[in-house]
Amino acid sequence: MVNPERDIQPFVVNLTGINSNMLKNAPKFYEVAKRIVEITEDCIIVAHNSSFDYRILKTEFKRLGFPFKRKTLCTVELSKQLIPDMASYSLGKLTRALGIPMSDRHRANGDAMATVKLFKMLLSKDLDKVIVKDAIKVEQKSKMAPNLNSIIEEMPSDTGVYYIHNSEGDIIYIGKSNNIRKRIIQHFTGTNSKSKKIQRLVNTVTYEKTGSELAALLKESAEIKKNKPIFNRALRRTIFTHALYSSIDDNGYINLSIDKSNREETPITTFSTRASGKHFLFKAVEEYNLCQKLTGLYQTKTSCFKFDVKECQGACINEEPIDLYNKKVTSLIEKYTYNSKNILIIDKGRAIEEKSVFLIENGIFKGMGFFDLNHQINNKKILSSLITPMDNDRDTQHIIQSYMRRNKRLKIIDLNNN
Template sequence: MYAIVDIETTGGKFNEEGITEIAIYRYNGHEITDQFISLINPQREIQPFVVNLTGINSNMLRNAPKFYEVAKRIVEITEDCIIVAHNSAFDYRILKTEFKRLGFTYKRKTICTVELSKQLIPDMESYSLGKLTKALGIPMSDRHRASGDALATVKLFKMLLNKDLDKTIIKDAVKIEQKSKMAPNLNNIVDEMPSDTGVYYIHNADGEIIYIGKSKNIRKRIIQHFTGTNSKSKKIQKLVSTVTYEKTGSELAALLKESAEIKKNKPIFNRALRRSIFTHALYAFTDSKGYINLQIDKSDRDDAPITTFTTRASGKHFLFKAVEDYNLCQKLTGLYNTKTSCFKYEVKECEGACINKESAEDYNKRIEQLKDKYSYDNKNMLIIDKGREISEKVVFLIENGIFKGMGYFNLNLQINNSKILKSVITPMQNDRDSQHIIQSYLRRNKRLKVIDLYKN
């Protein structure tokens, strides 16, 4: 659990500042669960430049509560939380100073979104909250007021959690929370799970991730883990301390994150991933007469496939349909073994490429149409899919046929802007597994929005 904090102060000498306004949003990594926003009477003078910056003056604070009147509420809302702030060293110091004046030691773990942004979103022109949120397309209102700045920090932190493929932030949070908790009841864990698409992480008592999975219904899948009777399920049930999750909206996003994060975290209950799932692929080669032939083969070849399949049977099923859709030759697609004409030619449904009656140039045009639709080799494109909320989408970036990464953006954002696009995208590995996942998803989801990135 996190407490996203922003504090406005009087300014003045170091450790002599007073709080004029505070906003705290209790955040579980997915949504705000509680909030506290209040002006504070600092009982001291406000520096003129601060009045100009925030618009908060002494008249506004005359009837505001003093810090000791809200101290208990601040302790309660930040209990068992990590304090998250943009430049947390400042906000945390101010809080500790105020509590010290009351004779109370205030101690919390902290996360600084300035430092986190520098790690996860390098090479930005500025890491000030205003400029950073603008560059990332994060909407912001009431700049230099506690509530506006804290809400913007919530949205920034949500983006940073998504970019943290190593799951360092979540693992540290789980470790802190579990120290003060008894062994959890499995039913309580299930009750906290959403029925949404996403990736889930099963942790032991030390916060370590012992299993990563993806599902279109996270809650249903966790129930299966906790009620399963096979050896792996029983071991997980014995070791599980908590389960965290990340909603993705898009199934493609879930598949890619699952694949990438298993490789990075190497959980003990995840088998060597994915490569065995896509066992077969569709390949193209040109024969001695210049005709492009298609062939279903095992997916472990060095040459790039057009698309991939979980079984040879599903590959052949795809090929039979492709023959119909693109008026292809059964012989040149490996579906009809003959030294003469194919069956479709005999029934006047093939143009005769099998016996050189149709020119290789004409026939190959239709093959290229198929390749263009189902392969992203050498393409520059954006794949757009549904996001975690109605107001956002997820984008997958492919440049020169190489998968670069994915990220979320608000619908009012001009995603074609290269600067904004690069800041939104979380870089991900372009390996064989990600290629298989994307190709298979593109083939199965024909209504997916695909944008030619550099098309005029």
């Protein structure tokens, strides 16, 4: 125990069971500081969520005027990398799931011994030597202004949307990231013209965690339109330049093609470049056994290359039955578009016990929200109370279609079947 020389906050008492009375006779930090320096010298600090523990140590040493600097390893980050798909990465739940015994929860000895056992397990699983080669963090000497450093210290390493404000409180830039803290560091250390202007004008940074990247993308787009920050002016003009369209040829076959996304027809899905659209089509031809000629990938007046090597059923020369071929194309279209559909898209939430939900009715995006895992999400009354309405514009459609295409493990609930 260490006496922090201040009252313990109620939520910490509830979490740890440690109250102020228990710390009255404990040593103060300055009394144990020398010993901490001695036992950590030339060592790597291993901790579960090491950035938190290390920040506390640095802050306390800073108050004593001592520059404390050590290498660190985080068993949370390592566990996510080496033991993926666990329900929770909190120390208690993770060790329980892995069968690691734990005693004296939220006490130095109990937590430390559990972390040692977890770390040994991670070392044995680390066949590629990620821990030795990549995971050790060395604190770099900062070249940033002190005010920028203090802003970074407050940033979370979570997915969400962040807002950069000037001294008047005006929002000058809005962005999204899967790691807000890392992205803000990039802004504050960047050397391009925009980064330097932001560094000169920034006063504070606020943020909103979303958990889901899709939620962050949609919120970023909506917030930029609403606030029109000075450093977002050029954004979103050409993010989705090309799209996948379908048409029926003279023989009755459904043809697919990549074209510029400013056509009047509703696209099946959209792409940031023509090349990415072509790449998608090549994969689709393989997956659905389609014809290269009827997807615009092989220019010919006769049979396509795939037919010549017996990998196409002959739609290019009218040999494959029209209904069979069109059925394959329709299944592809069904998978990658939400036109006229009534669906819920379920994605990550801001916490382990939470999920994000996105509502689409008759092919129109209605809004998004968050729900507890215990809720019956397909109950219409509950759903309407959870959803925050959002605009259904062209950018929104592009974002959702692209995200659905890139994230094949998304949970989709068909509301017509409920």
